[in-house]
Amino acid sequence: MHLRFCALKRPCRLKVPPKLFLVPRPKCINNTNRALATAPSGPHFPANVTNKPKYSNDLLQVLNRRKQEDVVSRDLFLDVLGSTATKREAKSYLSRFQPSHDRKRSQKSHDIKGHNVGVNLGSLYLPVRAVDESPVFAQGPSKSHLVDETPGRLHLALVKIRDPQNADDTTLRRVGLTLVQLLHLGMASTVVVDCEDGNGTSKAIQRRLSLEQADRIVSAIEKHGNRGARRLDNIITASAQNEELQPSVKIRRWTGTSNRELLLAPLRRGVIPVVASVAFVPETYSLMTVDANEVVLALARELTGLNPGLKATEYPRETGKVASVQKQVSIDRIILLDPLGGIPSADQSRGSHVFINLEQEYGNIKREIMQNAPMDTQHYELRRFSRLRIPQFEAQTHLGNLELLQQTLALLPPSSSALLTTLQDAANSNRRPQELSQSPGVGTRRQRNPLIYNLLTDKPVFSSSLPSERTSSASSRLEPVAATTFVKRGMPVTIIPNPLDRPWTPPLSSNPPIQLSDPRIDLPRLIHLIEDSFGRKLDINHYFSRIKDRLAGIIIVGEYEGGALLTWETPDGSPTMVPYLDKFAVLKRSQGAGGVADIIFKAMVRDCFPQGVCWRSRRDNPVNKWYFERAKGTWKIPETNWTMFWTTGGVEGGQKRRGVFGDYEAVCKGVVPSWADNKKVVD
Helix, strand or coil: CCCCCCCCCCCCCCCCCHHHHHCCCCCCCCHHHHCCCCCCCCCCCCCCCCCCCCCCHHHHHHHHHHHHHHHHHHHHHHHHHHHCCCCHHHHHHHHHHHHHHHHCCCCCCCCHHCCCCCCCCCCCCCCCCCHHHCCCCCCCCCCCCCCCCCCCCCCEEEEECCCCHCCCCCHHHHHHHHHHHHCCCCCCCEEECCCCCCCCCCCCCHHHHHHHHHHHHHHHHCCCCCCCCEEECCHHHHCCEEEECCCCCCCCCEEEECCCCHHHHHHHCCEEEEEECCCCCCCCCCCCCCCCCHHHHHHHHHCCCCCCCCCCCCCCCCCCCHHHHHHEEEEEEEEEEEECCEEECCCCCCCEECEHHHHHHHHHHHHHHHHCCCCCCCCCCCCCCCCECCHHHHHHHHHHHHHHHHHHHCCCCCCCEEEEEEEHCCCCCCCCCCCCCCCCCCCCCCCHHHHHHHHHHHCCCCCCCCCHHHHHHHHHHHHHHHHHHHCCCCCCEECCCCCCCCCCCEEEEEEEEEEECCCCCCCHHHHHHHHHHHHCEHHHHHHHHHHCEEEEEEEEEEECCCCEEEEECCCCCCCCCEEEEEEEEEEEEEEECCCCCHHHHHHHHHHCCCCCEEEEEECCCHHHHHCCCCCCEECCCCCCCCCEECCCCCCCCCCCHHHHHHHHHHHHHHHHEEEECCCCCCC
16 A cells, blocks of 8 residues: 545544545556646655656566567577477476466466466476487386475576686677576576686785676676575674694685575575675784685585584574475576686597586596696696597696585485586577588587576586597587586496406306306396386296306496496307397386486496497387487398397498308397286387
8 A cells, every 4th residue: 555645735633434534556557648647846856856657667677678588488488499498307307396476375276287487388297209209218208206396496506607707798788698598497696706817816905806707797697687686795704814733734725605695585585696705804804815616515505504614503494404495596507608618528529528427437547637737836838638638727627526526415305416518508598500511420409508598407418428429510509518517426336357457358268157146246226227228027937047148248327227237249150249238227217317328328338348238129129319329320121120239349340141240130039038028019
């Protein structure tokens, strides 16, 4: 209810019926004539008040904001349509992320047709052939396990922007647009500013620069309507300089946060907080520059309730403070926008790792970067190792990013993930590639924004198990695939025998094959994995008898979430032993999501059989689309129902009935199935 003046020239406090003096303000302000009123005169009103319409300024602001939000929604609409989200991915996204416009309303139904994500997404989640037929590893239809989310939980991404001072205004403005789009799709952001550029800038200059760039990022975000952004000061605290107890004992400076509510309040209102890498030191009542990675870690600890500096009497006061905090906030993404892009890869021509399974690859990648970085800090000479050439500052930055992701994801649930990409790629919104090659390969679709795509699918821009030759041409056309790395805590990978200790070679008297009775193999869980993946009962006796003394090795991912059994097979009348993929299995609940199949396939072709392997699949198997993208060659075996695949190079050359190709074909035709369901499958 708003005051409007009728007969009196100033507010009256007499206790009389309010209807004589109070008139409700009209709800509709589209017609400005209804809002016109002459400003009252008198001692309580300054003389400089004009007769300008009371709500005209508000109306203009509303119209301008709506115009800006329409632009944001239009660009987001095109970005989302450019993604390849399948129905499975769409349901997973909609079950987890509640749109910003509907955050306060409880979700009544998980029906995909009943969701509103706050923007017009058109026919994204309707049956579209190009979307529905995106290849995933799935043996058949499976039920979608929707996440039972806590109503009102705030989904958050911690975003670190490095070296924004060298980014132009257009790039920052489009990065701001992307952050606003993420907010429209249900994920808020907290931005940390990192002005470290490797030039040895003094701490005082870095502190001033960090504050200036924080204001610049706030301004870039506020150009796109919504509720804008806000720079948060004094939210980061730090202890004094490193304390030295003895020459050999030092206490590292500690970085933490001062007030959780100061951070959560703007997030709940849809405002994007921007935090400079500047901390308040209580001991000296001064400001100091701190490492931006430490700031990200401090925010992650605070928002997960694991802040070691939080006293028992502070908020939240209840005993289960960690559970209480995690019911309010869920950190779903760690996003690092770095001019260097993703983590460099030595064994892929695409430039960066596409996907990193930290449980399996963290140690190896860290050693690889350290071995490639020159140790001399005085100059930037390059050291050659494999195909990596990394200057020192770049190597230190990559190591810092990798360690930051490992430490933060260790604090978060397994469903959380991280993304490393460049500012240019994060600024990509509805941008067409300048030139598309006509050569065959992956990545011929419209250029995608990796942040939007990853939010919708929880996947990298393309599969990490694709052969490098299938993506190298795409990398030259679509920059995000060359500079973006997707990271998850992931799952451990067990390979028996370990190819680093014992390469997989044909069995000899001095090198006997492993057996399924090996104590390292959990046989009941392995059998359950195979039967659940294929949806058929295994004839255990027949199968064990067939692969006895032929087993090359086993790959197990996680707690038997997926796996592969590989054997040595002999073609009829030939002493040659052919490496053969006998079983490739993923639990139904993990098919098409989580990257389990990609992890297995990468381990097989990279670690176990880098020279190549063959396998077969029924012609009507829905997984064949997934196989086609990863195999170097395929062949529909005549007069059978089998399609043969291989990853070996040069198999298709020469006469088909001779050499490697003939051996592969003979093996794929001769292997006898071992199923107990007595189904008659025409081969």
